[in-house]
């Protein structure tokens with residue numbers, strides 16, 4: 001059974017923009033070959049609150065809502081107090097990796113982030129055993145995907161988190177209703193099209209989602225639909241591809257199920273085959 005997982009978190013990607021602008025991923029959704037290993041389904045899910053990055057990284061990776069986790073704003077720099085996909089997987093003998101913003105390293109490996117020490121991490125005693133962490137909001141998505149592919153090909157992780165930042169950066173600079181933001185979605189969609197077939201061929205189940213959306217005030221954090229509605233594309237034969245409701249708090253447990261880990265996280269049974 002293919003029990004390896006790649007989780008892509010496209011920071012700050014609004015649901016409607018993902019639906020309107022990502023022609024490759026939506027093309028996979030439209031493909032008629034229902035038995036294909038590339039079978040893809042798009043779900044809409046609602047971010048937890050506040051609709052901010054660090055609180056929602058913790059939510060996606062531990063299944064714990066921000067109010068409960070205590071990671072309630074972006075300025076809280078400390079390790080997570082909960083089991084995460086990374087800690088559960090590494091404790092159960094799996095290989096973990098992440099190409100991600102440095103806040104992910106701060107939540108699960110070491111806080112505060114020290115670039116010289118932490119930018120490139122290879123330490124099997126850490127929750128994220130292999131990491132390429134960046135601390136520039138404009139770090140190119142193209143470079144980040146190359147970092148991720150280096151990790152994947154070199155270390156063969158069972159769980160790989162890929163976390164590009166350019167959508168969020170473009171949203172803060174230009175707003176939701178801007179050609180720059182929409183073109184950013186078209187660009188990352190095109191970049192992803194270079195990798196996804198190979199990932200699936202190598203036995204990975206793929207989830208592509210976002211932490212939060214974006215508003216026209218060039219920010220996010222509140223309860224507006226455009227700030228909370230985010231996409232979830234699932235690709236692979238371990239998914240049911242049937243209509244169902246998915247909660248952001250269930251992504252962690254769903255990934256744990258795919259990885260065949262022992263865990264006590266809530267998950268979306270209907271999402272799985």
Ligand SMILES: [Zn+2]
Nearest residue numbers: 012053168172
């Ligand atoms: Zn942001």
